[in-house]
Amino acid sequence: MAMAATSSQSFLKNPNFSIRPKNPILTQQTGLSINASRPKKPTSITCTATTHENPTTNKPQSQDRVFNFAAGPATLYERVLKKAESELVNWRGSGMSVMEMSHRGKEFLSIIQKAEADLRTLLDIPSNYSVLFLQGGATTQFAAIPLNLCKPNDPVDYLVTGSWGDKAFKEAQKFCKPNVIWSGKSEKYTKIPNFDSLEQNPDARFLHICANETIHGVEFKDYPDPRNKDKILVADMSSNFCSKPVDVSKFGVIYAGAQKNVGPAGVAIVIIRKDLIGNAQEITPVMLDYKIHDENNSLYNTPPCFGIYMCGLVFEDLLEQGGLKEVEKKNIKKADLLYKVIDESNGFYRCPVEKSVRSIMNIPFTLEKSELEAEFIKEAAKEKMVQLKGHRSVGGMRASIYNAMPLAGVEKLWRLLSKQGY
Amino acid sequence: MAMAATSSQSFLKNPNFSIRPKNPILTQQTGLSINASRPKKPTSITCTATTHENPTTNKPQSQDRVFNFAAGPATLYERVLKKAESELVNWRGSGMSVMEMSHRGKEFLSIIQKAEADLRTLLDIPSNYSVLFLQGGATTQFAAIPLNLCKPNDPVDYLVTGSWGDKAFKEAQKFCKPNVIWSGKSEKYTKIPNFDSLEQNPDARFLHICANETIHGVEFKDYPDPRNKDKILVADMSSNFCSKPVDVSKFGVIYAGAQKNVGPAGVAIVIIRKDLIGNAQEITPVMLDYKIHDENNSLYNTPPCFGIYMCGLVFEDLLEQGGLKEVEKKNIKKADLLYKVIDESNGFYRCPVEKSVRSIMNIPFTLEKSELEAEFIKEAAKEKMVQLKGHRSVGGMRASIYNAMPLAGVEKLWRLLSKQGY
Numbered sequence: 001m002a003m004a005a006t007s008s009q010s011f012l013k014n015p016n017f018s019i020r021p022k023n024p025i026l027t028q029q030t031g032l033s034i035n036a037s038r039p040k041k042p043t044s045i046t047c048t049a050t051t052h053e054n055p056t057t058n059k060p061q062s063q064d065r066v067f068n069f070a071a072g073p074a075t076l077y078e079r080v081l082k083k084a085e086s087e088l089v090n091w092r093g094s095g096m097s098v099m100e101m102s103h104r105g106k107e108f109l110s111i112i113q114k115a116e117a118d119l120r121t122l123l124d125i126p127s128n129y130s131v132l133f134l135q136g137g138a139t140t141q142f143a144a145i146p147l148n149l150c151k152p153n154d155p156v157d158y159l160v161t162g163s164w165g166d167k168a169f170k171e172a173q174k175f176c177k178p179n180v181i182w183s184g185k186s187e188k189y190t191k192i193p194n195f196d197s198l199e200q201n202p203d204a205r206f207l208h209i210c211a212n213e214t215i216h217g218v219e220f221k222d223y224p225d226p227r228n229k230d231k232i233l234v235a236d237m238s239s240n241f242c243s244k245p246v247d248v249s250k251f252g253v254i255y256a257g258a259q260k261n262v263g264p265a266g267v268a269i270v271i272i273r274k275d276l277i278g279n280a281q282e283i284t285p286v287m288l289d290y291k292i293h294d295e296n297n298s299l300y301n302t303p304p305c306f307g308i309y310m311c312g313l314v315f316e317d318l319l320e321q322g323g324l325k326e327v328e329k330k331n332i333k334k335a336d337l338l339y340k341v342i343d344e345s346n347g348f349y350r351c352p353v354e355k356s357v358r359s360i361m362n363i364p365f366t367l368e369k370s371e372l373e374a375e376f377i378k379e380a381a382k383e384k385m386v387q388l389k390g391h392r393s394v395g396g397m398r399a400s401i402y403n404a405m406p407l408a409g410v411e412k413l414w415r416l417l418s419k420q421g422y
Numbered sequence: 423m424a425m426a427a428t429s430s431q432s433f434l435k436n437p438n439f440s441i442r443p444k445n446p447i448l449t450q451q452t453g454l455s456i457n458a459s460r461p462k463k464p465t466s467i468t469c470t471a472t473t474h475e476n477p478t479t480n481k482p483q484s485q486d487r488v489f490n491f492a493a494g495p496a497t498l499y500e501r502v503l504k505k506a507e508s509e510l511v512n513w514r515g516s517g518m519s520v521m522e523m524s525h526r527g528k529e530f531l532s533i534i535q536k537a538e539a540d541l542r543t544l545l546d547i548p549s550n551y552s553v554l555f556l557q558g559g560a561t562t563q564f565a566a567i568p569l570n571l572c573k574p575n576d577p578v579d580y581l582v583t584g585s586w587g588d589k590a591f592k593e594a595q596k597f598c599k600p601n602v603i604w605s606g607k608s609e610k611y612t613k614i615p616n617f618d619s620l621e622q623n624p625d626a627r628f629l630h631i632c633a634n635e636t637i638h639g640v641e642f643k644d645y646p647d648p649r650n651k652d653k654i655l656v657a658d659m660s661s662n663f664c665s666k667p668v669d670v671s672k673f674g675v676i677y678a679g680a681q682k683n684v685g686p687a688g689v690a691i692v693i694i695r696k697d698l699i700g701n702a703q704e705i706t707p708v709m710l711d712y713k714i715h716d717e718n719n720s721l722y723n724t725p726p727c728f729g730i731y732m733c734g735l736v737f738e739d740l741l742e743q744g745g746l747k748e749v750e751k752k753n754i755k756k757a758d759l760l761y762k763v764i765d766e767s768n769g770f771y772r773c774p775v776e777k778s779v780r781s782i783m784n785i786p787f788t789l790e791k792s793e794l795e796a797e798f799i800k801e802a803a804k805e806k807m808v809q810l811k812g813h814r815s816v817g818g819m820r821a822s823i824y825n826a827m828p829l830a831g832v833e834k835l836w837r838l839l840s841k842q843g844y
Binding site: 387 | 484486487488490492493494495496497498500503504506507510511512515516517518519521522523524525527557558559561562564565566569593596597679681685686687688689704705706707708709710722723724725726727728729732806808809
């Protein structure tokens with residue numbers, strides 16, 4: 001399988017990252033053979049990164065907080081939590097909590113409108129796109145997408161690069177005729193195909209991808225051109241939403257659960273080109289009909305108000321940090337630190353994912369001696385680093401390092417990885 | 423239309439409530455004629471109720487908080503909000519917020535399991551019922567109920583006593599053959615029929631009711647026996663859930679959005695008899711399939727964790743208050759105060775709802791001189807009583823006085839109503 005030619009391979013942007021094999025598959029195999037020799041001494045990687053926790057105050061994380069590497073729900077900016085804490089019982093003099101506000105009152109309207117405006121600024125969302133704040137996670141969108149975009153007999157192309165793409169495909173079978181045009185399953189979801197090699201169906205209603213596979217740590221660095229008749233590309237961006245700039249105009253629909261990078265669980269965000277709204281199948285539950293939510297500015301029924309408020313606080317914070325270009329820089333820096341120590345460990349650690357498509361959000365890795373994994377996790381927990389266990393379907397370890405994971409947390413994990421002794 | 427013979431008419435329980443017409447319709451008409459003469463003096467109702475804000479400390483509401491009469495999202499117990507505030511950034515030494523916890527971690531599992539256990543205690547839920555914590559509000563359940571319980575051609579009976587029952591009926595048309603066996607629309611949703619007069623379809627899959635109509639203030643005080651072949655009664659209890667004891671065993675399914683009595687928006691609770699689970703139609707989105715959620719203890723995908731946590735805090739509080747019998751007593755006391763001042767105002771105020779089925783949660787009323795309504799609302803706001811405007815579809819005023827509305831708030835509103843001068 002040929003590798004994708006990508007335009008923004010994050011590791012290549014890092015001048016310190018010197019190992020770049022011409023043929024990553026071979027290297028991966030070589031990596032496996034190197035694994036046989038385990039160095040007894042710590043590796044000599046040095047780390048000069050400095051903590052940059054708060055864009056204004058540089059305040060480090062409180063001592064009583066852990067570094068939470070969970071895949072989602074995931075760590076949030078402590079300063080955002082503290083802001084929420086400070087106005088939890090009485091929001092800005094309104095005399096009530098955001099949790100108590102009528103969703104049709106002026107207070108909450110100001111919250112949801114600002115959240116949408118800030119998200120539009122962050123992602124530079126064109127005016128011919130609607131932004132919807134919904135419920136039910138990305139999993140509900142697995143059904144809503146075909147229900148809104150397809151007739152029951154429409155063919156659709158799914159590019160399956162991990163478990164989530166696979167789940168989206170399976171759900172779509174209820175509502176249209178989806179076809180998997182490429183699957184990474186036989187290679188344990190460690191790759192993304194060369195886009196030119198894809199056999200897209202010209203009659204397909206849309207091409208669906210999962211932009212970042214949370215479980216397998218595979219991330220699109222560039223996006224395939226949809227070659228279907230309507231040129232519609234649909235992306236589940238749950239686990240890399242707002243982690244980097246995205247050209248929204250390339251997509252028909254972008255959807256994401258909030259609980260990775262932008263808020264608590266219970267909010268799903270849909271960004272959809274307006275001309276795709278309004279053709280839902282008759283069997284579409286009203287709560288899955290984009291037209292209803294678009295016409296009512298996400299207020300057809302009671303939205304998850306507090307969750308939307310939290311997302312708004314995060315959007316505000318991301319803007320204060322300088323926007324998604326700055327956020328991406330930090331994310332690449334964090335990811336590179338971890339991939340480097342993994343790749344330079346002479347096989348003591350191994351990340352199975354093809355280098356050009358490694359996620360800057362979710363870093364899965366294994367220990368050569370898998371019996372050491374439990375010790376590693378124990379040792380990490382002692383040092384207040386939690387939720388490093390890999391997904392139950394793949395095992396090993398996984399460090400999820402979303403936007404809000406402080407560099408200090410990644411450095412701490414880097415130090416533990418560097419030790420190689422538990 | 424004959425009136426329902428009900429077993430728990432709250433106003434009749436109040437010995438101070440002396441006016442009980444034999445024919446409420448006639449009285450209502452009489453009321454309209456009395457309206458012509460507006461008394462210039464305040465009425466002479468006295469109120470000896472004492473504030474009972476906290477079951478343990480009797481602490482009054484903070485001065486900077488308003489009394490929020492919103493219909494939902496609605497006021498929450500201040501002590502519950504303060505508890506949430508105290509552990510918002512670091513939940514009980516876990517080093518993280520509930521919003522950051524993996525839904526599969528031991529911390530969150532303890533939260534959701536306790537919430538379920540406490541709810542089971544509160545409502546004395548039999549063991550052959552499952553409790554599900556879902557997303558998408560009651561509106562999503564309008565679709566999920568027929569999708570899970572019916573085949574596409576199954577007839578179903580809907581008893582429509584207000585806007586929400588009507589919405590449930592309309593959504594069901596997509597997934598089964600619902601029939602409205604009684605509608606209160608022609609009488610502006612002010613009544614509930616005599617159950618004996620209902621022409622239930624013996625072939626219906628279930629009988630659906632909305633136990634409390636939030637907009638119209640009509641509440642079932644007793645429940646009809648389902649005369650369909652499977653004896654299934656389904657109730658939307660969104661706006662009176664956990665406001666009083668309910669015999670769960672009478673129902674096939676009870677469902678409710680949390681944002682009235684038990685938590686913030688974004689959580690929907692479904693209590694379903696286990697034998698009704700597992701027959702969803704093929705076109706059921708996975709997130710609407712009760713079997714999926716039941717098998718996974720509401721953790722098939724990421725649940726609305728923080729919302730569930732808040733519900734758990736409320737359940738705990740309701741138990742500390744002595745359970746739902748005690749809660750009901752307080753609710754009846756609050757409702758009676760307001761209905762009394764309305765009924766004894768010689769038509770200055772009017773509540774259109776038939777007395778035997780008046781809601782103890784939502785009290786709609788109008789002023790004889792509707793031009794005074796804006797002044798009334800303005801005056802109330804000055805005194806920190808907000809969200810008293812009636813629903814946009816019916817106008818007038820509405821006081822929603824859910825569990826967490828302190829008696830002090832109702833007394834304050836009572837005082838304003840007693841003044842009759844704005």
